[in-house]
Amino acid sequence: MPALPLDEAGKYVAAAYVVFVLLLVVYIGIMAAKLGRISREIEEIAELAERNRAAADERAAESARAEAEEVRS
Amino acid sequence: MKASTLRTLALLTALLIGAGFALVFFYAPNEADQGFIQKIFYLHVPLAIIALGGFVVGGIHAIRHLRSGDPVHDARSYVSIHASVIFGVAVLLTGAIWAKASWGKWWVWDEPTLVSFLIVFLLYCTYYPLRYAIEDRERQARYASVFAITAGAFVPLNFMAVRAAQSLVHPRTFGTVDGGLPGDMWLTFLVCFAGIALLWVTLVGFELVAKRTSGQLSRLRRALDEGTDRPPLGSGVAGRIAPGGAGTR
Numbered sequence: 001m002p003a004l005p006l007d008e009a010g011k012y013v014a015a016a017y018v019v020f021v022l023l024l025v026v027y028i029g030i031m032a033a034k035l036g037r038i039s040r041e042i043e044e045i046a047e048l049a050e051r052n053r054a055a056a057d058e059r060a061a062e063s064a065r066a067e068a069e070e071v072r073s
Numbered sequence: 074m075k076a077s078t079l080r081t082l083a084l085l086t087a088l089l090i091g092a093g094f095a096l097v098f099f100y101a102p103n104e105a106d107q108g109f110i111q112k113i114f115y116l117h118v119p120l121a122i123i124a125l126g127g128f129v130v131g132g133i134h135a136i137r138h139l140r141s142g143d144p145v146h147d148a149r150s151y152v153s154i155h156a157s158v159i160f161g162v163a164v165l166l167t168g169a170i171w172a173k174a175s176w177g178k179w180w181v182w183d184e185p186t187l188v189s190f191l192i193v194f195l196l197y198c199t200y201y202p203l204r205y206a207i208e209d210r211e212r213q214a215r216y217a218s219v220f221a222i223t224a225g226a227f228v229p230l231n232f233m234a235v236r237a238a239q240s241l242v243h244p245r246t247f248g249t250v251d252g253g254l255p256g257d258m259w260l261t262f263l264v265c266f267a268g269i270a271l272l273w274v275t276l277v278g279f280e281l282v283a284k285r286t287s288g289q290l291s292r293l294r295r296a297l298d299e300g301t302d303r304p305p306l307g308s309g310v311a312g313r314i315a316p317g318g319a320g321t322r
Contacts, residue, residue: 009109012174016113016167017094020120023163027276034283041290048297 079282082275089268093261101261110174115261117167119269120160121190125228127157127273128197132225135218147214150221152280154200156273161194185238189231196224 097115104111131153138146168187169179181187203220207213254262 009174012110012170013112016116016170019166019170020116020163023159023166024272027159031279031283034287038283038286038290041287041294045290045293045297048294052297 076282079275079278082271082278086268086271086275089264089271091268093265093268096261096264101258102255104258107175110171113167113171113174115265116269117164117171118262119266120167121164122266123269123273124157124160124164125190125193125232127153127160127277128193128228129225131157131221132228135221135225138214138218139222144214147218148281148284149277150218151204152277152284154197154221155280156276158194158197158200159276160269160273161190161197164190165194185235189235193224193228193231196227200224 093115097112101112101115103109104114131150134146134150134153137143138150168190172181172187173179200217200220204213204217207216
């Protein structure tokens with residue numbers, strides 16, 4: 001086949017490069033969504049860890065109080 | 074892979090791809106036979122080579138996984154194949170556009186190069202259902218590795234068989250009797266190739282980090298959930314999650 005004129009070939013060349021860029025953008029979008037999910041999970045885990053620590057501190061304080069009362073009695 | 078390494082890789086990739094595309098449109102001459110449409114070559118061919126190379130890399134990681142039993146190699150094999158399948162989609166789409174412009178058809182079924190690439194691509198598309206059809210993680214990794222090795226060995230064999238078929242339709246650009254590419258086209262091609270290769274490495278790196286991080290998070294969550302059910306040990310949360318917690322997969 002003879003070479004296409006520039007105005008017609010240009011459309012195909014642009015289409016090929018746009019397809020590549022679009023695929024890349026979609027992939028980056030998916031990766032961004034994944035990172036967003038990971039970041040949300042980290043927040044949840046941090047909250048859970050803080051709650052656990054607070055509960056453990058409270059229990060430790062309670063047992064210390066109980067021990068002190070036992071010693072006093 | 075460290076975050077700073079990934080950032081450098083991503084920057085280098087953007088730079089090389091940008092330079093490559095600039096060379097394509099402002100430096101490389103139009104090809105005598107195909108004219109401007111040949112510019113697709115600088116995108117399509119590197120994508121195809123890297124996709125096929127990536128499948129082979131996936132097979133090599135799979136061999137290492139079977140030899141060592143280390144799940145890190147399985148993750149690398151999976152991510153290599155995953156990135157190569159995505160590159161494969163780009164190869165098929167850009168190839169179809171080039172075929173339409175050059176041959177007047179989106180697809181030519183009697184062209185061995187095209188059909189063989191499609192076969193390889195479809196073969197690797199079956200990797201996902203095969204992998205996720207198995208629940209037991211160790212068995213899943215083992216079977217996926219066997220698949221990756223077999224399919225990875227098929228890639229160069231397939232390539233050689235196609236070369237031996239000596240088709241007259243699909244252009245042979247490298248190592249032709251007429252001399253192949255001139256210097257300026259070679260330089261443009263090499264820069265584009267390096268950019269696309271780095272893009273593959275960067276995407277694999279990002280995927281691996283994301284996979285490892287979500288694995289660590291799951292382990293951390295499990296350890297914390299177990300921690301809430303147990304009586305307090307008096308050493309706080311950090312003490313409880315440290316031993317089995319944030320390991321690397």
